[in-house]
Amino acid sequence: MPFIPHTDDDVQHMLQTIGVNRIDDLFDEIPRDLLIDELAGVPDALSEMEITRLMRARAARDGAALNFIGAGAYEHHIPSVVWDIATRGEFYSAYTPYQAEASQGTLQTIYEFQSMITALTGLYASNASLYDGASALAEAALMAVRANRKSKSKRVLLAAGVNRTYRRVAEAIAGTQGLEFDELPRNAAGTTDLDALGDAGPAPVAVVIQQPTFFGTLDAIDRLTDWAHEQGALVIAVVNPTSLALLKAPGHWGALGADIACGEGQPCGVPLSSGGPYFGFMACGEKLVRQMPGRIVGRTTDLEGRDGFTLTLQAREQHIRRSKATSNICTNQGLMVTAATIYLSLLGLDGLKRVAATSQQRTAALVERLTAIDGVSRLFGGPHFHEAALRLPRPAAEVLEGLAAQDVLGGYDLKRRYPELGDAMLVCATETKTDADLDAYAAALRQVLGAA
Amino acid sequence: MSELPGDLLFTAEHEWLRKEDDGSLTIGITDHAQAALGDLVYVELPEVGQELESGAEMAVVESVKAASDVYAPVSGSVLEVNEALADDPETINSDPYGDGWIVRVQPGDDSVDTMTPDEYQQFLDELED
Numbered sequence: 001m002p003f004i005p006h007t008d009d010d011v012q013h014m015l016q017t018i019g020v021n022r023i024d025d026l027f028d029e030i031p032r033d034l035l036i037d038e039l040a041g042v043p044d045a046l047s048e049m050e051i052t053r054l055m056r057a058r059a060a061r062d063g064a065a066l067n068f069i070g071a072g073a074y075e076h077h078i079p080s081v082v083w084d085i086a087t088r089g090e091f092y093s094a095y096t097p098y099q100a101e102a103s104q105g106t107l108q109t110i111y112e113f114q115s116m117i118t119a120l121t122g123l124y125a126s127n128a129s130l131y132d133g134a135s136a137l138a139e140a141a142l143m144a145v146r147a148n149r150k151s152k153s154k155r156v157l158l159a160a161g162v163n164r165t166y167r168r169v170a171e172a173i174a175g176t177q178g179l180e181f182d183e184l185p186r187n188a189a190g191t192t193d194l195d196a197l198g199d200a201g202p203a204p205v206a207v208v209i210q211q212p213t214f215f216g217t218l219d220a221i222d223r224l225t226d227w228a229h230e231q232g233a234l235v236i237a238v239v240n241p242t243s244l245a246l247l248k249a250p251g252h253w254g255a256l257g258a259d260i261a262c263g264e265g266q267p268c269g270v271p272l273s274s275g276g277p278y279f280g281f282m283a284c285g286e287k288l289v290r291q292m293p294g295r296i297v298g299r300t301t302d303l304e305g306r307d308g309f310t311l312t313l314q315a316r317e318q319h320i321r322r323s324k325a326t327s328n329i330c331t332n333q334g335l336m337v338t339a340a341t342i343y344l345s346l347l348g349l350d351g352l353k354r355v356a357a358t359s360q361q362r363t364a365a366l367v368e369r370l371t372a373i374d375g376v377s378r379l380f381g382g383p384h385f386h387e388a389a390l391r392l393p394r395p396a397a398e399v400l401e402g403l404a405a406q407d408v409l410g411g412y413d414l415k416r417r418y419p420e421l422g423d424a425m426l427v428c429a430t431e432t433k434t435d436a437d438l439d440a441y442a443a444a445l446r447q448v449l450g451a452a
Numbered sequence: 453m454s455e456l457p458g459d460l461l462f463t464a465e466h467e468w469l470r471k472e473d474d475g476s477l478t479i480g481i482t483d484h485a486q487a488a489l490g491d492l493v494y495v496e497l498p499e500v501g502q503e504l505e506s507g508a509e510m511a512v513v514e515s516v517k518a519a520s521d522v523y524a525p526v527s528g529s530v531l532e533v534n535e536a537l538a539d540d541p542e543t544i545n546s547d548p549y550g551d552g553w554i555v556r557v558q559p560g561d562d563s564v565d566t567m568t569p570d571e572y573q574q575f576l577d578e579l580e581d
Contacts, residue, residue: 149498149499149502150499290494290496290514315494315514315515315517315518315519316519320517320518320519321519324519324521
């Protein structure tokens with residue numbers, strides 16, 4: 001059944017009215033050699049019954065494995081009330097409605113979300129969300145170039161702990177606008193080598209610092225922030241919102257604080273589901289607000305003195321600023337933001353602290369069990385949050401495959417982005433893992449490695 | 453429309469320039485421009501020492517309904533910016549030719565295509581027709 005409301009007569013009538021013979025003529029602007037006749041690899045349409053059966057079969061293949069993979073996406077317990085509320089009809093839409101102010105509830109939800117993000121990051125203002133953590137970093141880098149007009153540089157320096165997948169995404173998005181990304185050297189502790197800062201090359205427009213690092217270690221955020229500011233660079237913090245319940249807020253890093261904070265919001269109420277969905281968040285200091293991409297909801301009073309919510313600072317946006325808009329990001333991830341707002345409201349700061357502290361302890365307990373196995377050792381010493389890199393006696397891909405056969409998703413193969421680390425994997429255990437789960441993982445790994 | 457000050461030169465982009473005794477140029481936007489923009493809420497100023505290129509973006513004026521670029525009418529370097537506009541951008545609405553000035557620049561050698569007050573008045577009259 002086609003879901004297009006126009007009949008053939010309707011279409012003919014419209015074409016005649018505008019003086020065009022065929023619908024294809026409307027696409028004459030596109031050069032012939034760019035057009036394709038069909039999409040390769042896309043199968044024929046299936047009926048609803050067929051597609052339901054196919055999807056059930058595919059979903060069943062996911063199984064119910066114990067998951068110890070982090071690397072940017074984290075499995076946390078999501079109270080069932082979160083999605084019960086988020087999927088109510090009043091909330092169940094991704095976008096801000098076109099007459100935004102007619103939907104005060106939607107705007108208030110976004111306003112509360114922004115307030116929570118500013119509280120967690122210690123910064124002045126937050127936007128209504130971005131697509132995901134990686135594209136949020138790309139947007140933050142572009143924002144830094146717009147805002148840092150004293151710097152003529154388009155070089156963005158990345159601390160050693162910045163997720164290299166984020167770097168690739170940022171290069172794909174911002175590289176076409178002339179931005180260059182360079183990584184600072186890493187030391188033996190899995191953090192940025194402060195001794196190498198003197199040789200960091202030409203002054204950058206921005207320095208990106210991820211805390212906790214991709215390896216779960218803790219970087220010298222205060223020293224790095226102050227060093228970046230001495231170079232005339234803006235500081236972009238990439239942070240995990242769960243960790244901010246325990247760690248120093250970016251707004252308080254160093255003497256002046258980070259200028260922009262961004263990150264992946266998925267840990268707050270969004271389930272892991274075959275690669276998505278995710279949402280990015282971003283906050284900044286007062287001076288940079290007009291350079292921030294995305295939508296911003298403000299609180300105000302109406303003519304009768306009642307509290308109300310409104311889209312604000314819209315002159316930055318595409319419908320007003322056109323080609324010079326700060327971005328064309330809307331509220332695409334609004335539904336994830338709604339879930340995150342409910343999640344954070346339910347937990348409160350104390351609850352988030354418990355999640356963060358328990359996850360940190362669970363990972364420490366897992367690492368203790370796994371490193372008791374012959375040939376398995378920690379790659380980096382020092383304090384960790386809820387993730388750690390482990391050296392393995394055999395290629396990680398092989399080991400992880402063996403674990404998966406025992407229904408354990410054992411971690412992230414570091415060779416994928418960090419070949420220089422050799423046979424190593426990144427493991428994570430959140431509050432969702434019990435002692436029995438950790439024991440099961442250790443037993444499976446022992447078996448796979450054939451170790452004592 | 454109020455009288456145009458006689459000591460100013462004007463551009464087709466609705467900016468005004470005043471030649472100062474030291475050879476520098478003070479630049480702002482005209483009364484016509486501020487009226488068209490409406491109440492200003494924010495002005496983004498260039499940096500002192502910044503090199504301007506004639507015709508390139510120099511500042512941004514943002515009103516409740518739009519944000520517009522202010523283009524440099526001349527090449528040159530920025531000597532001074534009107535910092536007071538950061539807190540009181542509406543000064544441009546109330547006094548566009550006086551306290552609402554935007555930048556003072558040391559112009560380069562290129563010639564500038566400007567209009568006298570009479571020519572600019574005629575330009576405005578034609579716009580309205």
